[in-house]
Amino acid sequence: MLAIMQTNFNGIDGLVYRDIPQPKLTNHGVLIKVTTLPVVPTDWKRETNAHATSEQLTSLPRTIGIGAVGQVVAVGRDRDAALLHHRVLVMNPTGSYSAYLLSENPAFIFPLPDDVSDESAAALTAGPGTALALKEAIEQHSATNIIITGANSVIGLYLLQMLRPTTHHLYPVVSPSSQAYFHEQLPALTSYTPETLPQLDDPLIIDIAGSSALLDAITTHCGHASIVSIALMTYDSHTPFQFVHEKFDPAHYQTFIRQLATHDLIAPIDRIFPVTQTKEAQHYAHDSHSRGRVLVTFNH
Ligand SMILES: NC(=O)c1ccc[n+]([C@@H]2O[C@H](COP(=O)([O-])OP(=O)(O)OC[C@H]3O[C@@H](n4cnc5c(N)ncnc54)[C@H](OP(=O)(O)O)[C@@H]3O)[C@@H](O)[C@H]2O)c1
Structure with missing residues (x-):
C-alpha cells in the first residue's frame, strides 16, 4: 500500500512515496481505509527539524501525519464490532499518511455522523x-x-x-x-x-x-x-x-464533531489534493496565505 514517508530532514522535497505492507489486524486493532488527511504546519516543521515540536525527538524513517479520516474495514476480536463500516476520525501519532492504518487505542477513534463530511472531520486535526x-x-x-x-x-x-x-x-x-x-x-x-x-x-x-x-x-x-x-x-x-500546546482530550473531539453536525463550528477548508501530490499540497500550504486547511485524499 502507498505511504508517505520522511527519511531525512531535507524538507518537503525530501518526502518519499513508498509501497509498504498493509498492517495486519490485531485483536486490539481496528483497520481503517484512509480517505482524507490534513496538511498542517507541523508537517513541514518536523520535516526540517528533529526538535520542531515539544514531543520526543523525531526518529526516522516514519510515516508522516497524526490524524486521518477513513472507513473501518476490519475490527479485532477485543474491539467494538459495531465500528465495522463506520466512517471515523482517527488520531494516529505514529503516522497517518498510508492507504490503511491500524488503530489500537480506543480513545483515539471517533465515529462520524452522516452529516459531518470527511473534509470537515479531517480539518479537526491540529485545529x-x-x-x-x-x-x-x-x-x-x-x-x-x-x-x-x-x-x-x-x-x-x-x-x-x-x-x-x-x-x-x-x-x-x-x-x-x-x-x-x-x-x-x-x-x-x-x-x-x-x-x-x-x-x-x-x-x-x-x-x-x-x-x-x-x-x-x-x-x-x-x-x-x-x-x-x-x-x-x-x-x-x-x-x-x-x-502552550493542546492537551489531547477525547471528550473535546466528540464535542467538536457534534458542533460540526449542528454548524456551531465551521471547519475552514481550502484546496484538496490527491495523496500522490502530497509534496505539492505541502508546498501550496507553506507558500500561500492561510485560506483554510489544505487536505489530501486517497482515491481508492
Ligand atoms: N502549540 C500547539 O499545540 C500547536 C498545535 C497546532 C499548531 N500549532 C502551530 O500554530 C500555528 C498556526 O497553525 P495553523 O494551522 O492555524 O496555521 P495556518 O492556518 O497556516 O496560519 C498561519 C498564520 O500565521 C500567519 N503568519 C505566518 N507567518 C507570518 C509572518 N511572518 N507575519 C505575520 N503573520 C504570519 C499567517 O498569515 P497569512 O495567512 O496572512 O500569511 C496565518 O495567519 C503554526 O505555527 C502551527 O505549527 C501549534
Whole structure:
C-alpha cells in the first residue's frame, strides 16, 4: 500500500512515496481505509527539524501525519464490532499518511455522523483542540484586551468562533493580504495591523502567527503586554511569555464533531489534493496565505 514517508530532514522535497505492507489486524486493532488527511504546519516543521515540536525527538524513517479520516474495514476480536463500516476520525501519532492504518487505542477513534463530511472531520486535526487551549489561557488571564496574531489562520478562525460571545475586547491582527479573506469569514469583526492597533492597556497577545518581528512591533506599540504563543516556544524579550500546546482530550473531539453536525463550528477548508501530490499540497500550504486547511485524499 502507498505511504508517505520522511527519511531525512531535507524538507518537503525530501518526502518519499513508498509501497509498504498493509498492517495486519490485531485483536486490539481496528483497520481503517484512509480517505482524507490534513496538511498542517507541523508537517513541514518536523520535516526540517528533529526538535520542531515539544514531543520526543523525531526518529526516522516514519510515516508522516497524526490524524486521518477513513472507513473501518476490519475490527479485532477485543474491539467494538459495531465500528465495522463506520466512517471515523482517527488520531494516529505514529503516522497517518498510508492507504490503511491500524488503530489500537480506543480513545483515539471517533465515529462520524452522516452529516459531518470527511473534509470537515479531517480539518479537526491540529485545529480546535489547540484553539481551546488558547481560549482557556484567555479565560485564566486578567486582561480584557486580547490581541490575536494570525487571526485568519485555521486555528485563529476556530478560536474566534469559540470566543463568541465574549466579554473581552478582541483585536484580531491580520496581514494586509489576508484582510479581505478574514472579513469574508467573520464579517462582524474588525481586523488590525500593528500600525492600526489602538493604544491598549495591559493586553494579552495570543500569538498564532509565530513571528518575532510581528510581536516586537505589537509590544513596542502597546507596552506592558503578556504573550501566550502556540507557534513560538521562546521569545527573546522582557515581555512575560508562555508557550502552550493542546492537551489531547477525547471528550473535546466528540464535542467538536457534534458542533460540526449542528454548524456551531465551521471547519475552514481550502484546496484538496490527491495523496500522490502530497509534496505539492505541502508546498501550496507553506507558500500561500492561510485560506483554510489544505487536505489530501486517497482515491481508492
Ligand atoms: N502549540 C500547539 O499545540 C500547536 C498545535 C497546532 C499548531 N500549532 C502551530 O500554530 C500555528 C498556526 O497553525 P495553523 O494551522 O492555524 O496555521 P495556518 O492556518 O497556516 O496560519 C498561519 C498564520 O500565521 C500567519 N503568519 C505566518 N507567518 C507570518 C509572518 N511572518 N507575519 C505575520 N503573520 C504570519 C499567517 O498569515 P497569512 O495567512 O496572512 O500569511 C496565518 O495567519 C503554526 O505555527 C502551527 O505549527 C501549534
